[in-house]
Amino acid sequence: MGYAFDFSFLDEYWPDLLNGVWLTLGMTVASVLPGFVLGTLCAVGRLYGPPYVQRAVTFYVEAIRNTPLIIQVFWLFFGLAVLGAKIGPFPAAVIALVVNVGAYTAEIMRAGFRSIPKGQIEAAHCLALTPTQALWSVQLPQAVERVYPALVSQFVLMMLATAIMSQISAEELTGVAYMIQSFTFRGFEVYLVIAVIYLAMASLLRLTLMGVAHVSFPRLRRLGTPL
């Protein structure tokens, strides 16, 4: 093959890579909580809401889950630009990620709510909790506890999906890599380096979210199984 690997671009461009990492992590962190809240609201709406809410949520979930993220991003970003709404690439990326991950979270949380034994809800009624109270303090914690590993995987996937946001000129890690390779013509090495960075970030995010679970589900930690 006779190809000489050359990683010397790292000397000059590591601050740019670091900026890319920050932007990628920033997008991810900014999207996780709103995405989770949106998804949970949709799951509740689809399970317990009036019929028109159920239909609306089903439409939203199926529309998002059966089209690629990148089309959703283009639709939002270029569409808003035509409407005259001036919105930067970063907020556009975060909105698209929240809308996207919300649909997946809704399905995961719906499965979580449905897997709770009936006895738990009946017990809540017997304790004279209102339906809202039962939902908030009995069903929600148990549902989250049960589907937490699936949620973690979904949010890691979302972090990886931010790699296309450079298509709307949000200069996250992949965008930075493209910039570097166009200056140095070391495309293979650049993308190998950021592949390693993404691997590290995926592990980091997974470990962090698992750590959050360790702190927030003390009962699960003691017993080892969900209720």
Next chain:
Amino acid sequence: MLGLTIEQIAYLFRGAGWTIVLSLLGFVGGTLLGLPVALGRASKSRLLRFASGVLVQLVQGIPLPVIMFVVYFGISIAGFDVPALVAAGVAMTLYSGAYLGEIWKGCILAVPRTQWEAGECLALTKTQRFIFVILPQALRIAVPPTVGFLVQIVKNTSYSVVINFFDLTYSAKVINNATYKPFTVFTIAALIYFAICFPMSLLASRFDRRLHRS
């Protein structure tokens, strides 16, 4: 029509055709790679489990667009000048092979252990046991998640836009740049994707329900 000419709409459908071609490539390649990965992940040999596990962890921890770039530049520094279709096909093969391998590993392990033991009692060899006892049962379990994953494959071919492969997303981008009608163009593109993916999603959940009923 909708402010687009017939040629422009036809251009979008040409892109959709290449999306389907790339999806098929990804699925066929993914199957060829996924089978050994699944067998490796479910095997007793520690080395095989480790090697296939590393591949799965790598692919699941790196964004698909980055895999596309690595393959694209990797092939070109190896001295081959290949069209983007080959690079995208190889990347999709890696991607779907890792995920399908992980899905199918679960299906193989989901067959009860007693089935292996019963096969052993009937004096079947290891290979016979796997092919005639385990595989047919694992296949039944594997159908719903595999059809479901097809949807992922079709959607994720859209990432090949980063290496300028001419698929539906790319053609939509081009038409949008030419006409500046993003809502129309991307809604049509989304509808085409939806028309490909939604029937498969429905099929997957129907298979799933049938499996759980039996």
